[in-house]
Amino acid sequence: MTLSISLSVNGESLNVPLEDTRTTLLDLLREHIGLTGTKKGCDRGQCGACTVLLDGKRINACLTLAASVDGTDVTTIEGLAQGDTLHPVQAAFIEHDGFQCGYCTTGQIMSAVGLLSEGDAGADPERIREGMSGNICRCAAYPGITAAVLDAERRQSESEGTSV
Amino acid sequence: MPDTLQTPAGHVRLGSNSGQPMTRRDGIAKVTGTATYAADNRPDRLAHAVFASAGIARGRVVSLNVEAAKSHPEVIEVITPDNRPALHLDPDGKSHPFSWRIEALQDNTVRYAGQPIALVVAETLEAATEGARLLAPEYDTDPARIGFENGEAYDPPAVGIGGNPSFSKGDFDTGFSNSEHRIGASVDTPAQYHNAMEPHAIVAEWSGDHLTIDTPNQAIHLARGAFAGYFGIPPENVTLRSPFIGGGFGSKAILVGPQILAIMAARMVDRPVKLVLRRDQMFGPVQHRGATRQKLRIGTDGNGLIKALEHEATASTSSFDDFIEGAGNASLNMYASPAIVARHSAVRVDTGTPGPMRAPGEASGSAALEIAIDKAAEAVGMDPLEFRLRNYAETDPASGKPFSAKSLRECYELAAQKFGWSDRPLAPGQMRDENGMLVGWGMGSALFPAPMFAAQARATLRRDGTALVETSGADMGQGAWTALAQIAADGVGLPVDRIEFMSGTTDQPDAGVAGGSGHTASAGGALFEAGSNAVQKLADLATADPESPLFGAGNTGVEAREGRLFRADDESRSESYADILERAGLERIDAMGSGGRDPANTEARAMFSHGAVFAEVKIDPDLFQIRVSRLIGAFAAGRIINPHLAKSQLTGGMIWGIGFALHEEGIHDLRSGRPLNADLAGYHVPVNADAPHVEALLVDEDDPYVNALGIKGVGEIGITGSVGAIANAVWHATGKRISSYPIHIDALLS
Numbered sequence: 001m002t003l004s005i006s007l008s009v010n011g012e013s014l015n016v017p018l019e020d021t022r023t024t025l026l027d028l029l030r031e032h033i034g035l036t037g038t039k040k041g042c043d044r045g046q047c048g049a050c051t052v053l054l055d056g057k058r059i060n061a062c063l064t065l066a067a068s069v070d071g072t073d074v075t076t077i078e079g080l081a082q083g084d085t086l087h088p089v090q091a092a093f094i095e096h097d098g099f100q101c102g103y104c105t106t107g108q109i110m111s112a113v114g115l116l117s118e119g120d121a122g123a124d125p126e127r128i129r130e131g132m133s134g135n136i137c138r139c140a141a142y143p144g145i146t147a148a149v150l151d152a153e154r155r156q157s158e159s160e161g162t163s164v
Numbered sequence: 165m166p167d168t169l170q171t172p173a174g175h176v177r178l179g180s181n182s183g184q185p186m187t188r189r190d191g192i193a194k195v196t197g198t199a200t201y202a203a204d205n206r207p208d209r210l211a212h213a214v215f216a217s218a219g220i221a222r223g224r225v226v227s228l229n230v231e232a233a234k235s236h237p238e239v240i241e242v243i244t245p246d247n248r249p250a251l252h253l254d255p256d257g258k259s260h261p262f263s264w265r266i267e268a269l270q271d272n273t274v275r276y277a278g279q280p281i282a283l284v285v286a287e288t289l290e291a292a293t294e295g296a297r298l299l300a301p302e303y304d305t306d307p308a309r310i311g312f313e314n315g316e317a318y319d320p321p322a323v324g325i326g327g328n329p330s331f332s333k334g335d336f337d338t339g340f341s342n343s344e345h346r347i348g349a350s351v352d353t354p355a356q357y358h359n360a361m362e363p364h365a366i367v368a369e370w371s372g373d374h375l376t377i378d379t380p381n382q383a384i385h386l387a388r389g390a391f392a393g394y395f396g397i398p399p400e401n402v403t404l405r406s407p408f409i410g411g412g413f414g415s416k417a418i419l420v421g422p423q424i425l426a427i428m429a430a431r432m433v434d435r436p437v438k439l440v441l442r443r444d445q446m447f448g449p450v451q452h453r454g455a456t457r458q459k460l461r462i463g464t465d466g467n468g469l470i471k472a473l474e475h476e477a478t479a480s481t482s483s484f485d486d487f488i489e490g491a492g493n494a495s496l497n498m499y500a501s502p503a504i505v506a507r508h509s510a511v512r513v514d515t516g517t518p519g520p521m522r523a524p525g526e527a528s529g530s531a532a533l534e535i536a537i538d539k540a541a542e543a544v545g546m547d548p549l550e551f552r553l554r555n556y557a558e559t560d561p562a563s564g565k566p567f568s569a570k571s572l573r574e575c576y577e578l579a580a581q582k583f584g585w586s587d588r589p590l591a592p593g594q595m596r597d598e599n600g601m602l603v604g605w606g607m608g609s610a611l612f613p614a615p616m617f618a619a620q621a622r623a624t625l626r627r628d629g630t631a632l633v634e635t636s637g638a639d640m641g642q643g644a645w646t647a648l649a650q651i652a653a654d655g656v657g658l659p660v661d662r663i664e665f666m667s668g669t670t671d672q673p674d675a676g677v678a679g680g681s682g683h684t685a686s687a688g689g690a691l692f693e694a695g696s697n698a699v700q701k702l703a704d705l706a707t708a709d710p711e712s713p714l715f716g717a718g719n720t721g722v723e724a725r726e727g728r729l730f731r732a733d734d735e736s737r738s739e740s741y742a743d744i745l746e747r748a749g750l751e752r753i754d755a756m757g758s759g760g761r762d763p764a765n766t767e768a769r770a771m772f773s774h775g776a777v778f779a780e781v782k783i784d785p786d787l788f789q790i791r792v793s794r795l796i797g798a799f800a801a802g803r804i805i806n807p808h809l810a811k812s813q814l815t816g817g818m819i820w821g822i823g824f825a826l827h828e829e830g831i832h833d834l835r836s837g838r839p840l841n842a843d844l845a846g847y848h849v850p851v852n853a854d855a856p857h858v859e860a861l862l863v864d865e866d867d868p869y870v871n872a873l874g875i876k877g878v879g880e881i882g883i884t885g886s887v888g889a890i891a892n893a894v895w896h897a898t899g900k901r902i903s904s905y906p907i908h909i910d911a912l913l914s
Contacts, residue, residue, distance in 0.1 A: 019288075020288055020290045020291070022290040022294075023288075023290060027289060027290075030204075031206070031288075031289065034206065035197075036197070036200070036203075036204035036206070037196070037197015037198065038197070039201070039361070039362070039410070040203070040363070040440070041361045041362070041363070041443070041844075042443040042843065042844050043442060043443065044443070044843060044845075046443075046843060046844040046845045047361065047443075047844050049361055076197070077195075077196065077197035078196070078197050080196070081196055086192070086195065086196070090195040090196065091195075093191075093195050094187050094188065094191035094192070094195055095187060097187065097188070097808055097809065097811075097812045099194055099195070099641075100411075100640075100641030100642065100643070100812055100813070100816060101360070101361065101362070101408070101409060101410050101411040101412075101639075101640050101641030102190070102193075102194030102199050102408060102410070102641065103201060103360070103361040103362040103408075103410030103411060104361045104410075105194050105195060106195075106197045109195060125856075126853075126856065128852075129852040129853045129855075129856060130852075130853050132852045133851040133852045133853040133854075134851075135851075135852070136361065136844060136849060136851055137361070137852075138359055138360055138361045138411050138413070138849060139361075139411055139641045139812075139816050140815065140816040140819035140820060140850060140855065141812060141816065142815075142819060142850075142851075142852045142855045142858070143812075143815050143855070143858055143859075144812060145852060146852060
């Protein structure tokens with residue numbers, strides 16, 4: 001029997017046939033829907049390369065069964081920029097060289113967007129480093145990643161007219 | 165102003181592109197998820213492959229339940245030694261120095277845990293995964309040989325790739341016995357695994373006898389020849405695409421068995437096949453840094469001058485192939501000594517074959533040498549920096565040759581000043597921070613050779629005022645898409661936004677190997693020369709054309725910049741590339757270049773990048789948890805093409821130094837030989853919170869001999885120096901000298 005699930009991916013409503021209940025959200029995105037910006041680094045929730053937002057919260061797509069996301073709202077890296085205008089976190093990653101090989105980058109960026117919306121780290125570099133430590137970067141672009149998240153946080157705070 | 169018309173014989177001034185801290189040209193692709201890595205390719209009719217991994221380290225596979233796997237829904241094929249097609253080359257042969265013996269299901273022998281023993285191809289990844297599980301292999305098991313004590317020792321004919329396994333100059337024994345201060349140091353380093361974030365992956369598709377492969381690769385044309393060889397087709401029948409490599413660190417330069425299996429499967433099922441290694445499968449067939457056991461002895465006189473230096477290293481390799489960490493050779497080029505000895509031995513164990521991993525030899529060797537040097541300074545009672553300056557090598561200690569350029573003194577000075585080294589108390593255990601943590605300061609010297617590889621490039625000047633530049637470069641994060649484009653732009657005398665740079669596939673001329681920290685120098689040199697040659701052809705056209713304002717200038721009397729040629733003696737007389745091509749009735753003009761190094765300079769000079777790294781650690785006095793609170797390095801590596809990206813390379817290497825010193829350790833069970841921590845929860849690499857303050861400073865260096873552009877490399881040197889600096893800081897905080905990496909809490913408790 002083929003199941004199907006309904007979900008919103010980057011604002012688009014999809015009804016996806018689910019031929020195999022073993023399929024993870026990560027493989028659903030990459031192999032079935034064709035959104036390959038989300039990466040597989042370990043497939044067991046240890047590296048963060050597959051980070052997406054599920055109903056606004058950052059999660060590891062590899063640890064999430066596709067069958068469990070019926071009715072949810074998923075945001076991937078492909079849904080972050082507005083047309084040609086990069087999300088502030090994306091722009092900050094380029095400016096501060098927050099990546100090298102780029103493989104973990106989409107997960108880092110989604111994680112950073114999630115972290116900023118959680119609002120717990122504020123402008124404290126140590127809390128940002130801690131909050132970003134579920135995302136491994138083997139190139140070790142960490143100084144740039146931290147600088148980028150700090151910068152994006154600052155821009156976000158300024159545009160909201162608040163200071164954290 | 166660029167000096168582009170002649171192939172430069174000596175040092176050249178580059179134009180407005182090189183040296184600029186540009187952001188990455190591939191930045192938007194990487195932050196939007198549109199950069200395509202191998203596993204992102206999804207051709208029509210794609211089938212998925214998963215290999216079954218050996219669960220023993222030595223013995224034979226005696227049964228596989230192929231029937232169970234085949235009867236699983238959506239499984240297409242199961243490939244085992246019984247039905248695998250023949251290969252044109254013996255997988256156990258070595259056709260060239262960069263070929264390893266690989267596992268391609270040639271027989272039922274198991275040589276290490278994690279070895280591929282069968283391949284399952286299915287309509288979906290899920291079905292292939294389940295099919296591989298259903299194979300339920302049974303084994304005839306021999307005892308595993310793991311660890312230096314249990315392996316088979318031998319004298320290796322070479323270390324690294326073709327490196328000398330032993331070296332001796334002067335009289336070590338006399339020098340050491342006559343020394344006033346004598347120290348010894350024993351340092352073990354464990355197996356380490358590259359663990360690039362992108363697992364090894366391949367999508368292979370046959371069309372007749374033409375093979376198209378998407379796979380990350382650090383040496384595209386070399387790999388093309390190797391793949392063609394295994395399948396008995398001409399190299400030009402192989403198209404290899406590797407535009408983005410999700411981290412390589414040495415593990416993606418050499419062809420590995422799983423790649424051959426996927427290509428074999430694609431031919432058998434006559435469909436495109438994708439094979440992506442699981443993370444645990446990265447701990448066997450795709451190389452690692454071999455473990456080492458090192459012993460050093462240093463003798464000094466009463467003034468702290470080194471009189472004798474000996475570095476012995478034993479390294480582990482597999483039971484069936486040879487890659488020996490040349491750790492002892494790290495002592496050949498750093499500190500002056502009238503007597504130097506380096507020796508290597510090797511031990512065969514039942515693991516996969518090691519290979520080059522970021523700074524192979526240098527990283528492990530430097531990690532031990534810098535501890536020994538610190539102990540020697542301690543024995544003399546001298547500040548570690550003063551001791552290193554006292555033994556500064558003005559010429560290469562091993563060969564006696566002058567250095568092409570060496571700015572290590574400036575590195576020491578700059579980094580020490582930024583770090584605040586002069587406030588350091590000499591004795592250990594003197595410093596605490598405001599939270600009561602033990603604080604220690606240590607340092608290490610960094611060094612890496614400056615090799616070059618054969619490389620070619622093509623530059624095409626086009627009538628629309630742009631240029632196409634091409635070389636099969638490999639961007640694994642070091643920034644080839646950006647730095648090579650900057651060099652190419654200077655070669656053709658155009659702003660970088662007016663060049664189209666094509667790279668990363670076998671469609672372009674051979675850019676050589678992205679390894680050994682030599683890619684920017686090698687491929688960059690070829691690109692610059694190709695551009696210069698194309699501009700020279702254009703100048704020949706213009707200066708011979710009576711209608712050109714440049715007529716009669718002679719091609720050495722012309723300069724190129726911003727897409728125009730100018731008369732050197734009269735700036736008011738100039739003509740655009742486009743106008744010259746138009747009048748000649750040409751759409752484009754192109755030329756090849758190959759860069760390279762003057763062999764006379766290779767013969768006469770020793771060529772290295774240098775650096776100095778200073779570390780601060782904070783250690784909990786009760787729990788002995790170690791944190792690297794500051795790591796500051798200064799590096800001199802010739803001409804820096806892009807300081808923005810070079811600093812990232814250097815800090816990345818330094819953070820690898822944190823991993824080496826404190827985290828990374830591949831552990832194999834002594835009885836079963838299986839890796840016990842084959843995932844990223846068990847095999848620790850540094851995370852963001854492990855690197856709170858890492859800073860790389862650049863020292864300007866003009867190297868007129870290393871190559872025409874004066875470029876060395878920055879990819880690997882960051883890890884050297886950093887490891888020892890952290891170990892020495894741990895000693896300075898606690899008074900405990902460590903004898904093995906990574907530094908565990910229990911080493912400080914004892």
